[in-house]
Amino acid sequence: MAEPIRSGAFAARTFRPSILEFPDARLRRQAAPVDVFDEDLAALAGELLGRVQGDEVLGLAAPQIDELRRVLVIRPTFDLDAPRVYVNPEITARRGLGFVEERCLSLPGVAGTVRRAMAVDVVAQDLEGTRFETRLEAMDAVCLQHELDHLDGVLFVDRLSFFRRRRFRREERDATTATLGG
Numbered sequence: 001m002a003e004p005i006r007s008g009a010f011a012a013r014t015f016r017p018s019i020l021e022f023p024d025a026r027l028r029r030q031a032a033p034v035d036v037f038d039e040d041l042a043a044l045a046g047e048l049l050g051r052v053q054g055d056e057v058l059g060l061a062a063p064q065i066d067e068l069r070r071v072l073v074i075r076p077t078f079d080l081d082a083p084r085v086y087v088n089p090e091i092t093a094r095r096g097l098g099f100v101e102e103r104c105l106s107l108p109g110v111a112g113t114v115r116r117a118m119a120v121d122v123v124a125q126d127l128e129g130t131r132f133e134t135r136l137e138a139m140d141a142v143c144l145q146h147e148l149d150h151l152d153g154v155l156f157v158d159r160l161s162f163f164r165r166r167r168f169r170r171e172e173r174d175a176t177t178a179t180l181g182g
Contacts, residue, residue, distance in 0.1 A: 017047065017065040022107045022155065023171065031063050031070045031151040034087050037129040041071070045085045045127055048073040052083050057105060059143040061150035064106050072147040077139050089124035089148055091117075092133075100142050102156045114159045116142045 020027050034041060044067055048060050052073050059074040075083040094117035103111045120141045123133050136144050146156055157168040 017067075019051070019064055019105045020066055021105075022110070022157070022168075024106075026066055027063065027106055027150070027155060028153040029063065029068055030153045031061075031068045034069050034071060034125070037087075037125075037127060041069070041087070042127055044069065044071060045073065049083050049085070055105065058139065059147040060105065061147040063150050063153070070151050072144070072151065074140065074143045074147060076136075085127055086122070086124040086144070086147075087126065087129075089122055089144070089151075091120045091145070091148065092123055093121040095119040100139075102142070102146055104146070104156055106150075107155065107157065110157065112157060112160045112164060114156050116145050118142075120144060 044062060047065060048062065048071065051065070052058075052060050052075055057075075058077070059072060061072040062069045070088045072086050072089060073083050074086070096118035097115055098118045099113050099115055101111055102114050118141055119135065119137045121133065121135050122144060123131065125131055149156065149158075157165060159165075160168070
C-alpha cells in the first residue's frame with residue numbers, strides 16, 4: 001500500500017486557487033481520468049494538500065478548485081497530519097449504511113444529513129501511477145464518498161431528502177438564470 005503523501009513533497013504554484021462555490025455551474029462538470037503522472041499532477045496534489053491542511057478540513061477534490069482531473073485528498077481521522085492523495089479512485093465495495101451530517105467548502109454555511117456507506121473498499125493510484133487498494137471506515141469512508149461525488153459533478157445537497165434537494169435545485173436554477181441575464 002502506498003504511503004501517505006505529505007504536502008512538503010510538492011512544488012507550489014504561484015497562486016492559490018479559490019474554492020468554487022454553489023451555485024457555480026463548474027461544480028457540476030465531471031472530472032477526467034488522469035493518465036499523465038508528472039510534476040503538474042504533483043503540483044495539483046500539493047495545492048489540494050495545502051488547502052486541506054490550511055483550511056483544516058477532511059477532504060478536497062480537484063474540481064472544487066476548477067481542475068477537472070480525478071484527484072482528491074482526504075485527511076484520515078486517525079492521523080490528520082498525514083493526508084492522502086487518491087488519483088482515479090473507485091469504490092469497489094460498500095458496507096453498512098448510516099446517516100451523517102455533511103458540510104462542504106463549496107457550500108459555505110450549508111449542512112445536511114446524507115445517507116452514506118459506513119465502510120468502503122477503494123482502488124486508486126498514487127502520484128506515480130502505482131495502483132493501491134485500501135478500506136476506509138466511519139468518517140474516512142464518508143469523506144471519500146463526498147469527495148468522489150465532486151469528481152462526478154455531484155454535490156452532497158443532491159443526496160438530501162426530496163424536499164431539501166428540491167429547494168437547492170430551485171436556488172441553483174434561479175442563480176443560473178440571474179447569471180445568464182434571464
